[in-house]
Every structure is written in C-alpha cells, then in structure tokens.
Amino acid sequence: FNSVIHNFNAGPSILPREVFQQASEAILDFNNMGLSILEIGHRTDAFQSVMDEAQSLLKELMQLNDSKKVLFLHGGASTQFFQVPMNLLDDNATGAYLDCGTWGIKAIKEAKLFGNVNVVASSKDRNYSYIPRQYTIPDDAAYFHYTTNNTIEGTQVAGIPDTHVPLVADMSSDILSEEMDFNRFSLIYAGAQKNIGAAGVNIVVVDEAILGKVNRKLPTMMDYREHIKNGSMLNTPPVFAVYVCMLTLRWLKKQGGVAGIQKINDQKAGLLYSTLESLPMFRLPVPIEDRSKMNVVFTMPDVETEKEFLSVCKSNGMYGVKGHRSVGGFRISLYNALPLSSVEAITDLIKDFAQKKG
Numbered sequence: 001f002n003s004v005i006h007n008f009n010a011g012p013s014i015l016p017r018e019v020f021q022q023a024s025e026a027i028l029d030f031n032n033m034g035l036s037i038l039e040i041g042h043r044t045d046a047f048q049s050v051m052d053e054a055q056s057l058l059k060e061l062m063q064l065n066d067s068k069k070v071l072f073l074h075g076g077a078s079t080q081f082f083q084v085p086m087n088l089l090d091d092n093a094t095g096a097y098l099d100c101g102t103w104g105i106k107a108i109k110e111a112k113l114f115g116n117v118n119v120v121a122s123s124k125d126r127n128y129s130y131i132p133r134q135y136t137i138p139d140d141a142a143y144f145h146y147t148t149n150n151t152i153e154g155t156q157v158a159g160i161p162d163t164h165v166p167l168v169a170d171m172s173s174d175i176l177s178e179e180m181d182f183n184r185f186s187l188i189y190a191g192a193q194k195n196i197g198a199a200g201v202n203i204v205v206v207d208e209a210i211l212g213k214v215n216r217k218l219p220t221m222m223d224y225r226e227h228i229k230n231g232s233m234l235n236t237p238p239v240f241a242v243y244v245c246m247l248t249l250r251w252l253k254k255q256g257g258v259a260g261i262q263k264i265n266d267q268k269a270g271l272l273y274s275t276l277e278s279l280p281m282f283r284l285p286v287p288i289e290d291r292s293k294m295n296v297v298f299t300m301p302d303v304e305t306e307k308e309f310l311s312v313c314k315s316n317g318m319y320g321v322k323g324h325r326s327v328g329g330f331r332i333s334l335y336n337a338l339p340l341s342s343v344e345a346i347t348d349l350i351k352d353f354a355q356k357k358g
Ligand code: PMP
Pocket: 011, 075, 076, 077, 078, 079, 103, 147, 149, 150, 151, 152, 170, 171, 172, 173, 191, 192, 202
C-alpha cells in the first residue's frame, strides 16, 4: 500500500491541497454565514466579492492594463472556438490561424463557420510534433489565432509571434505558468481546469477596443460586450467554479505569482526531460526548442514495455500518465499545483524501471 499519490492528470488536474480544504469548508459553511456557497444567490454581496476578487487577482497576476477586461464565462474553451470568430470575424474577413494540434484544428473548424480562414502554417506533416517557425501573417487578417501550449502533442510556442495583427490565443494549458507580456494579446481564453481552478468556467481576457466591429447580429450570451457590461453576471455564473478559481489565484499569489511559480515549473520540466533524455529506452518525439513545460510526452520501443511501465506507475500511486488516446505513449502533466516532489518521485521510478529493464 502506497499512501502517497502523485497526480499527473492532464485536466481536470491537480489543484493545491489548501484549495481543496477551503473549498470543502465553503460547501458546508461559507464565510461563517451558516450557509453553503452552493445555496446563496449569485447577486448577494458575499458572492459578488468572490467574483470581484477573482477578477482583480487575475488582473494583478497577469499584470493587465486597464483596457483589458477579465470575464468568467461558461461553455469551456471549446465555446471560445466559435465565440471568438463570431465576435471578431466578419463574413468576408480573414482570420489567420496556426495549425499545431488537436485543439487548434477544432478552433479552425469553427472559425470557418463565420468567415475566411488562412492557415498560415501547419505541423501536420510530422504528426504535430513541432512548432512551425517560418510563416507570414497577412497584414489584413482580422486576427492571428494560435494555441500557446498543445496539451495533447506536448509542444509549446516559445515567445510571442512578432506581428501587428491582433493576437488571439488559446492558453488553456499553460496560462499563468510562466512570465509573458499578456498585454500583447487582444484576446486570451483558457478553460480553468488546469492552472486556474475547477472545470465549469473559462476565462476570457479581452481588449475592449477590438469589439463591436463585426456586422452580424450577436445573441446576447455570445456578445463579449454584454458580459463586460454585466460583470460576468449576465446570467447565473458557475459560482462554485469561480470560487475555486479565486482560491487557486490566492494560492498562486502566495507562491510569488507567475514569476515565483515559473522558477518551480522550470525545475520540474528540466528534471523530467533530462532524466528521460539520459535513458535510451525513452523516446521524446518533440525537438528540444518546442518542448512543452506543462505536458511532457514520450514513448517506449514497444507496447509490452509501455504496458509494464504503466502498471508500475499505477502500483506506485502515479496517476494520469497515459498519453492521450489519439497519440498513445505517455504524457506527464506538470501544472502549477504539482509539487517538485512528485516529479522527483516519478523520475526515481523512471530511472529504476530503466535499470531493471537494463
Ligand atoms: N484548448 C486546449 C489547449 C485544451 O487543452 C483543451 C482541453 N484540454 C481545450 C481547448 C478544450 O477545453 P474545454 O474542455 O474546456 O472546452
């Protein structure tokens, strides 16, 4: 029996222990009100202060300027695949997209429902195992959309593309994991269930200046301007998910914010990649410069050894190491809340396994 559990799930994924503790207390008695957070109105002062604090913490942690609006919306990052073009792409305008993996493909598919799509580069030729570098974003594109971190393929875009075209990014799997000039983006979206909090809410950071320019009529719930006007409370927000985000953001601030967590994230990814690289039995499909610090993807020479490794992980309390069903192999996710000690534990296990298989 192994009492220590290590959670490498890709999302929903590990959150800080203290967040689970505080969230469970709030289910029973929120702020000593004698009521659960699940049974109070979203327009009460008590919940309004949760929403306000979640928004202001995100603004502070991302160091956003005042033209950026922070929204907590429903529908997951997948809703943003179509809400973005609905709000930003006119019928005869063109959105530029980078085709770098499963989630980007879905974003491209949805954008085509609203306007023209120009796929400026793709890594499909090598199974989405790298990030293309040579491409041109046309000056007249309505925006340039890309996925900063490809959760399934284990690739991550280093730096911010150099363009005057408004930038739109799906940051679902690496938001708040390393320092970045978030103000360079006209719109950022991310599902909360990895680095921000609980599933059920996604965040959108949008520059008001890019809104209101398309000619089509927008359903109220799809119109970012309506959500801004109503402080993410156009309808009942996912109250508990927003509360868990607020707690997780408080925790992140205590870790020294994004700069603080980046130091630990660099250590975690450095340790895991160097261990895998030192052992010939493990294969890393992604070239060094494109490797994700959040999702480490690798394979082994044969299916039998992979099965064996998976069962060793399981019996040692290591969860969520199996690769996505579309790519196979293994994926170890290293989100913000995963402690360095878990990475040390799995690298020890990896070394041990390799030695025994010798
Ligand atoms: N984009 C990326 C990069 C993701 O990793 C995911 C989910 N893992 C999504 C979008 C889809 O998110 P959701 O399930 O919240 O719609």
